Amino acid sequence: MSRHSFIESTLRGFSRAFSNALASEHVANQPGLLQQFDPRVRVIGMLALVIAVVICRRLAVITALLLLAMVIAIASRVSLASLAKRVWLVVLGFTGIIALPALFTVPGKPIWSVPALSLTISAQGLRSCVLLVLRVETAVTLTTVLVLATPWMHILKALRSFHLPADAVTMLAMTHRYVFLLIETANQMFESRESRMVGVMSASAQRRVAARTAGLLLSKSVELSHEVYLAMLSRGFRGDVRLLTGFRMKFYDYAALSAFLFAGGAAAWMGR
Amino acid sequence: MALVFEVENISFDYEHIPAIRALSVQIEQGQRVALLGANGSGKSTLLRILDGLYFPSAGSVSCCGEPLTREHLQQDGFALSFRRRVALVFQNPDVQLFNPTVFDEIAYGPLQMSWPKEEVLQRVNETLAFMNISHLRGRPPYRLSGGEKKQVALASVLVLNPDVLLLDEPTSALDPRSQSQVVDLIQQWKGTMKTVITATHQLDIIEDIADRVLVMETGTVIADGTPSRILGDADLLLRANLIHAHRHSHVGITHSHPHSHRHADQEHQR
Numbered sequence: 001m002s003r004h005s006f007i008e009s010t011l012r013g014f015s016r017a018f019s020n021a022l023a024s025e026h027v028a029n030q031p032g033l034l035q036q037f038d039p040r041v042r043v044i045g046m047l048a049l050v051i052a053v054v055i056c057r058r059l060a061v062i063t064a065l066l067l068l069a070m071v072i073a074i075a076s077r078v079s080l081a082s083l084a085k086r087v088w089l090v091v092l093g094f095t096g097i098i099a100l101p102a103l104f105t106v107p108g109k110p111i112w113s114v115p116a117l118s119l120t121i122s123a124q125g126l127r128s129c130v131l132l133v134l135r136v137e138t139a140v141t142l143t144t145v146l147v148l149a150t151p152w153m154h155i156l157k158a159l160r161s162f163h164l165p166a167d168a169v170t171m172l173a174m175t176h177r178y179v180f181l182l183i184e185t186a187n188q189m190f191e192s193r194e195s196r197m198v199g200v201m202s203a204s205a206q207r208r209v210a211a212r213t214a215g216l217l218l219s220k221s222v223e224l225s226h227e228v229y230l231a232m233l234s235r236g237f238r239g240d241v242r243l244l245t246g247f248r249m250k251f252y253d254y255a256a257l258s259a260f261l262f263a264g265g266a267a268a269w270m271g272r
Numbered sequence: 273m274a275l276v277f278e279v280e281n282i283s284f285d286y287e288h289i290p291a292i293r294a295l296s297v298q299i300e301q302g303q304r305v306a307l308l309g310a311n312g313s314g315k316s317t318l319l320r321i322l323d324g325l326y327f328p329s330a331g332s333v334s335c336c337g338e339p340l341t342r343e344h345l346q347q348d349g350f351a352l353s354f355r356r357r358v359a360l361v362f363q364n365p366d367v368q369l370f371n372p373t374v375f376d377e378i379a380y381g382p383l384q385m386s387w388p389k390e391e392v393l394q395r396v397n398e399t400l401a402f403m404n405i406s407h408l409r410g411r412p413p414y415r416l417s418g419g420e421k422k423q424v425a426l427a428s429v430l431v432l433n434p435d436v437l438l439l440d441e442p443t444s445a446l447d448p449r450s451q452s453q454v455v456d457l458i459q460q461w462k463g464t465m466k467t468v469i470t471a472t473h474q475l476d477i478i479e480d481i482a483d484r485v486l487v488m489e490t491g492t493v494i495a496d497g498t499p500s501r502i503l504g505d506a507d508l509l510l511r512a513n514l515i516h517a518h519r520h521s522h523v524g525i526t527h528s529h530p531h532s533h534r535h536a537d538q539e540h541q542r
Contacts, residue, residue: 151372152372153371153372153376180414181366181367181414184366184414224367227362227364227367228367228370230320230325230362230367231362231367231368231370232370233325234323234325234355234359234360234362235355235359235380235381235384235428235429235432236351236352236355236356236381236384236385237384238348238351238384242383242384242386243383244376244379244383244389244392244393
């Protein structure tokens, strides 16, 4: 491990966040399957599929929905490799930890036991565990594909057109904007500390630096959010998202919406 | 000339820390005013009060005869008309640039005003060309350099062609060329009906950007006059922390005199 590894890896993380954001904007502006539909169709369509995933209890149907999400991703120019790194592995890690106890605690037909630990994995436990992980993987994949294939402001405008309260939309708009500001600020703080650092810093000291930076960033985020809001007010913001590109439903938007709703409905019915 | 702003005996605190104290000032239409003061003198706070973002805890502010209060700004009619007429360029351009691209950023104001789509497109393209930033139109604002961000922030309010421009340190963090572009822009408005109020502590641009100077110290106006009168009053500038007594040696004799780094060449020529 290099002597500045913790701070260096944090810096690399910030750069990666910027690159990912730029890549997302690039994907959203590419021609693709989802990109050609009205943003409202994309939001409702993907939401219908997510609801179907949550309702489904059959592994085969959820697997089919995951495959469908992957097909939509490929057709919308979202890289599967990027999904694997940014979504599948992360979700597997987090949900896996939550789902793991179910392997041993759900009673049922034993399929394998660990004699040394007196633990037994039941078929029902394994199914519950796989079901939970697969559900989360599929739902997050669908949501990520939607976010990557749709400019953020279009998603907000679509949400507003569904009568989501203006305050909620404002909060989302500001969060998106100042996340980048905070990343940039955090990057500068780490770079400034790095430039003044002499000698070896222990791993625990590096973690303390990171924790202090996080605390300071939290305070700055409050101030920044206030400033960004004032800047929005100053230019006439009244709670509504207004875009140059107006939303207009065409024939193929209605066709796509019907297809999404049919797929979601069918999956929910088959997976009940 | 008609009054644009009438500020009467206002005070404003940041959580019990006074920022503006018993400040009164009147600003006429078409005036180019510089708010001159050291850091923390209350310049930015005053600009925010004039932009209807902060409201004084005491005293009153009116814009073109209409009271500038929280309640009045909640009325759509007045709010839209006020935001169209009065625009503020923030000191930190980062907080002002919150859209995905430069084009969207400049179109943001006109869209809030519900202008027709064609007019928005035309005005945005004209403003991009006017500010010489057409090449930045598709770039995300958070990926621009400091100078470019400042130019985009300025463009994002100029697109509305406001009658009153409030500029908070518009030339800070700009390279000399970009700085002179901003100064040229403010100079162009001389003699027009546009009111420009610029907060700055840069003495070297005052005569170019202002016909009237308000010197601020600890939240109040301590002097009001023409640029030549204010800049000629070394005691006043010393008191307001805008210049300092510079001590140095000439052939073994140490002496001191008022000094501004921005005027270093001129000072030494005297």
